[in-house]
Amino acid sequence: MKTKVIILFAFTLVTFNGFAQSAANCAEKLSIFAEMAKTKNYGEETYKQLQELRKDCPSFDKAIYIYGERTINFRIDNAKTPADKEKEVRDFIKLQEEFKTNFPAKALGIEVKKAMVLFENNSGTSDEVYQLLDTAFKNDKDNFSNPKALYVYFEIYVNDFEANKNGIKLQDVFTKYDQISDKIDEEEKVVSDALDVLLQKEESGTELTDKEKIAKKNHQINLDAFETIHSSMDAKIAQLATCERLIPFLGASFDENKGDAEWLKRAADRLDKKGCSSDPLFSKISDALHSLNPTAESAYNLGVSFYTKKNTTKALEYFNQSAELQKDNTKKANVYYTIARSIYGTGNKVQARAYAEKALAAKPSFGEAHVYIALLYANSANDCGNDPFEKRAIYWLAAQTARKAGTTSGNEAASSYDKLAPSKQEIFNSGRAGQSICFKCWVGKCVTVPNL
Known part of the structure; x- marks a missing residue:
């Protein structure tokens, strides 16, 4: 019995030492590989280190796969022939599968990565x-x-x-x-x-x-x-989804789905987005939805229905009701933005801006509202200011407002407004650099003339 215990202890010790040595080897290999990858050295030696880690230490650390992905991506981008690229793409996919096998809880979004490496490299x-x-x-x-x-x-x-x-x-x-x-x-x-x-x-x-x-x-x-x-x-x-195709398609399904709130909502949204809201089917669907389940969405659809019938008073009533019922701030902002653009537009700039600002109050990141307010300012160049210089100075205010959007469209709009504002030479000739110009029209805001 004593001999058996000694043999078992010896076997355990040898096994433990083997594991310890293996872990130490894996740690050393990963350290070398990671250092190469961190310095963006993705050459053959780096790839060789990756291959050894994949073979000998596949479950040692997820960093093998994180740095491995970068290494193979480099090889894909620098492949010299279509055949070479295809080979590297397939290796990338294989690496993702190995990652999922060894670290199933950490390998997230693997199928999407595999799909996109195929798509972006015209493989498969x-x-x-x-x-x-x-x-x-x-x-x-x-x-x-x-x-x-x-x-x-x-x-x-x-x-x-x-x-x-x-x-x-x-x-x-x-x-x-x-x-x-x-x-x-x-x-x-x-x-x-x-x-x-x-x-x-x-x-x-x-x-x-x-x-x-x-x-x-x-x-x-x-x-x-x-x-x-x-x-x-x-x-x-x-x-x-043209109106010519949508209206008969949805009309034929109306009786079957008039008790299905989700179908009615989808159908109304689809008709609205396609500009088919003037068709009687839209009103029919909107009324059915509001009767079945009065919600922010159904109130909005009725607002659209009345708007297409040129009844802006009722449209505004339902749009406001929709906004008040909305619990989702993004959707609330969209309703207020719709009121700003569709009900008031450039015909009533004060109310249009007020509702655009309501959209921003509901959702500060709703960049479209900033861009629209900027447009309202830009469209007032001939109505504000005491002289040509002041009239064009409003474009600075429009540019500042558009940039608040923080989006591509906002930055593009701001750039176009900057070009319409007074030039450096005109600022110099005016002698008004650094001065404040206040617009006493509906805008009611001031802008500082840029310093030269």
Whole structure:
């Protein structure tokens, strides 16, 4: 018995020493590999280190796969032939699968990564890309947040419909559009809510930390990306969902779905977005929805219905009711923005600005409202100011306002307004550099002439 215990102890000691030595070897190899990757040295020696780690230490540390992804991406970008690129793309996919096998809880969004490396490098087939994205959307939706991937997922589906592939029907396209749009809305809300916190902190006079400034910039970039993707999806489906096709299609399904609030909501939204709200079917659907379940959405649809009938008083009543009922700040901001643009527009700039500001009060990151207020100012150049210099000075105010949006469209608008404002030579000739110009018209704001 004593001999058996000694043998067992000796075996355990040898095994433990083996594991310890193996861990030490893995740590040393990873240290060398990580140092190479950190300095962006992605040459053959770095790749050799990665291959050894994948073979000998696959479950040692997730850093193997994080730095490994960068290494193989470099090889993909610098592949000399299509065959070489294809080989590296497939190696990237294999690396992701190894990551998922060894670190299943940390390997998030893997299917999306695999799909996009295929798509962006023209590898594989559209069916292969779609299947990966479809699997991710159905099984790992929380980690499917890549704006471009969401658009590719939708685009391939629409292309298959147009090519009469896989038995896809028009209603299937609408359903897919709704599902992906809802996901984009979710992601936009997460980003815009985070941005709102930072914007409100700035508004209170508290300076953001360096980390918060970077986060603010990233949030604005992401919001811009989601806005672009949403617009691209709308443009894609616009080619399919014409009023001529939508009205008979939805009209034929109305009786079957008039008790389904979700169907009525989707149908009303689709008709509204396509500019089909003047058709009696839109009023019919909106009335049915409001009677079935009075909500912010149904009140909004009735507002649109009355607006198309040129009854702005009733339209404003229902739009305001919709805004008051809204619990989602993004949707509330959209309603107020609709009032600003559609009910008042440039005909009543005071009220238009007031409702645009209500949109910003509900959602500080609602950049479109800043851009619209800037447009109202720019359109008042001939109505404000005592002389030509002052009249054109309002473009500085318009530019400042547009830049608050923090979006591409805001910056582009600001740049165009800057070009319309007085030039440096005109500022010099006027002798008003650094002075304040106040607009006594409806604008009621002041702007400082830039110093030379």
